Amino acid sequence: xxxxxxxxxxxxxxxxxxxxxxxxxxxxxxxxxxxxxxxxxxxxxxxxxxxxxxxxxxxxxxxxxxxxxxxxxxxxxxxxxxxxxxxxxxxxxxxxxxxxxxxxxxxxxxxxxxxxxxxxxxxxxxxxxxxxxxxxxxxxxxxxxxxxxxxxxxxxxxxxxxxxxxxxxxxxxxxxxxxxxxxxxxxxxxxxxxxxxxxxxxxxxxxxxxxxxxxxxxxxxxxxxxxxxxxxxxxxxxxxxxxxxxxxxxxxxxxxxxxxxxxxxxxxxxxxxxxxxxxxxxxxxxxxxxxxx
Amino acid sequence: xxxxxxxxxxxxxxxxxxxxxxxxxxxxxxxxxxxxxxxxxxxxxxxxxxxxxxxxxxxxxxxxxxxxxxxxxxxxxxxxxxxxxxxxxxxxxxxxxxxxxxxxxxxxxxxxxxxxxxxxxxxxxxxxxxxxxxxxxxxxxxxxxxxxxxxxxxxxxxxxxxxxxxxxxxxxxxxxxxxxxxxxxxxxxxxxxxxxxxxxxxxxxxxxxxxxxxxxxxxxxxxxxxxxxxxxxxxxxxxxxx
Numbered sequence: 370x371x372x373x374x375x376x377x378x379x380x381x382x383x384x385x386x387x388x389x390x391x392x393x394x395x396x397x398x399x400x401x402x403x404x405x406x407x408x409x410x411x412x413x414x415x416x417x418x419x420x421x422x423x424x425x426x427x428x429x430x431x432x433x434x435x436x437x438x439x440x441x442x443x444x445x446x447x448x449x450x451x452x453x454x455x456x457x458x459x460x461x462x463x464x465x466x467x468x469x470x471x472x473x474x475x476x477x478x479x480x481x482x483x484x485x486x487x488x489x490x491x492x493x494x495x496x497x498x499x500x501x502x503x504x505x506x507x508x509x510x511x512x513x514x515x516x517x518x519x520x521x522x523x524x525x526x527x528x529x530x531x532x533x534x535x536x537x538x539x540x541x542x543x544x545x546x547x548x549x550x551x552x553x554x555x556x557x558x559x560x561x562x563x564x565x566x567x568x569x570x571x572x573x574x575x576x577x578x579x580x581x582x583x584x585x586x587x588x589x590x591x592x593x594x595x596x597x598x599x600x601x602x603x604x605x606x607x608x609x610x611x612x613x614x615x616x617x618x619x620x621x622x623x624x625x626x627x628x629x630x631x632x633x634x635x636x637x638x639x640x641x642x643x644x645x646x647x648x649x650x651x652x653x654x655x656x657x658x659x660x661x662x
Numbered sequence: 663x664x665x666x667x668x669x670x671x672x673x674x675x676x677x678x679x680x681x682x683x684x685x686x687x688x689x690x691x692x693x694x695x696x697x698x699x700x701x702x703x704x705x706x707x708x709x710x711x712x713x714x715x716x717x718x719x720x721x722x723x724x725x726x727x728x729x730x731x732x733x734x735x736x737x738x739x740x741x742x743x744x745x746x747x748x749x750x751x752x753x754x755x756x757x758x759x760x761x762x763x764x765x766x767x768x769x770x771x772x773x774x775x776x777x778x779x780x781x782x783x784x785x786x787x788x789x790x791x792x793x794x795x796x797x798x799x800x801x802x803x804x805x806x807x808x809x810x811x812x813x814x815x816x817x818x819x820x821x822x823x824x825x826x827x828x829x830x831x832x833x834x835x836x837x838x839x840x841x842x843x844x845x846x847x848x849x850x851x852x853x854x855x856x857x858x859x860x861x862x863x864x865x866x867x868x869x870x871x872x873x874x875x876x877x878x879x880x881x882x883x884x885x886x887x888x889x890x891x892x893x894x895x896x897x898x899x900x901x902x903x904x
Contacts, residue, residue: 535762550752
């Protein structure tokens with residue numbers, strides 16, 4: 370039963386990773402941009418919510434709804450001002466640009482908020498403390514349930530958007546062939562800016578969950594980025610449902626590792642990530658090696 | 663006034679000059695075939711008209727309005743659609759999605775999924791299949807249909823018969839005749855001379871980036887075209903001058 374409980378907690382944790390990874394996956398899928406500032410954007414979102422909570426006393430969830438338009442506008446502007454220019458310079462330039470952006474965001478946050486650690490856990494009240502016991506040893510935390518539900522809804526909405534709506538078709542068409550898309554009247558700049566706006570908004574959601582379930586400071590971003598990356602790669606690059614499953618797999622691997630020894634939590638996640646990398650990209654070489662041996 | 667006017671257009675790829683001082687006009691309702699050997703600059707010219715290639719010098723005008731600096735997607739809204747060489751379908755989208763994603767760029771025209779299917783009836787059964795699974799001829803039909811969905815006034819068609827079986831080419835051209843009958847102005851690039859002469863009102867022959875021969879399809883005799891096509895001496899002596 371403790372094993373079943375560990376798997377369940379892993380799914381709740383993995384849903385959080387999936388939310389973090391969602392925007393990263395979308396930006397890579399649509400524009401082939403690897404956004405190294407994604408974790409920092411999530412943390413920036415957490416700080417925006419923190420400011421709203423501190424100044425109004427609202428609950429973090431409502432504060433996030435208020436922060437959402439700002440995040441969307443930020444994403445849109447980020448694409449039009451920085452990333453669009455960087456894209457013209459080939460594949461490496463956006464990578465460098467987002468790396469720079471990551472440093473800029475971290476330092477601006479340090480300047481404004483100091484290196485102090487913050488959390489939105491206390492101001493979220495019962496959401497962080499409430500949990501239910503079922504079958505004796507299985508615990509269902511309220512926050513985990515909310516995160517899982519939000520993750521599934523976010524991925525489902527994004528999937529419906531991409532497969533059922535005209536703007537979604539435009540996004541997929543542009544992702545496949547931006548030049549051909551332009552030739553049938555699609556403004557690729559606008560599509561890219563929309564994709565980044567969605568990605569930044571969902572990153573903000575990830576930041577909110579980070580802030581509620583644990584603590585954050587101005588340099589928390591890169592750690593979150595690594596987990597998000599692992600979720601994207603485990604699930605298969607550019608695949609949306611894959612990213613959700615990848616996040617869940619990463620979460621389960623971490624909690625199962627922690628069952629053996631709490632120190633193994635992060636390590637077992639990394640091992641799963643490496644195993645997937647080797648199986649997917651090193652498979653041919655391994656097969657050849659096997660044939661020779 | 664002509665629908666399309668190209669004035670002294672110069673297109674370059676780095677040091678290579680693909681189009682050299684080309685001027686041409688296409689009237690509303692006309693079908694014009696651009697012919698010429700590989701590397702004559704036909705595709706580049708079409709791409710420059712559609713906005714996919716930024717010209718080095720010269721102007722492109724639609725209805726007398728200079729559109730040279732407009733990006734491709736705004737030209738689509740003004741009524742120019744290019745069916746690119748190699749079809750360039752969105753492989754992961756279904757046929758239906760490929761068509762509908764192009765709709766509504768220009769409101770109020772006769773082309774819908776329904777009317778496109780009337781012109782290309784063989785696409786009906788493939789409507790919900792990914793575009794990548796279609797045969798070459800079917801893909802070409804989707805590419806043309808996709809361009810029509812933008813309700814163009816000027817349809818640019820680049821090498822519609824390239825890499826297709828003769829039967830498929832026949833089918834595509836039969837449907838194209840329907841499109842032309844609907845009153846769409848067409849400027850097409852075609853390697854197959856007989857086909858170009860059959861479908862077009864007027865033929866423009868390019869050689870090494872220049873227009874070397876231009877005339878009514880009916881009035882041009884085959885020898886003159888062949889000479890212009892290959893840049894033989896007789897053509898430059900008697901033709902438009904190269």
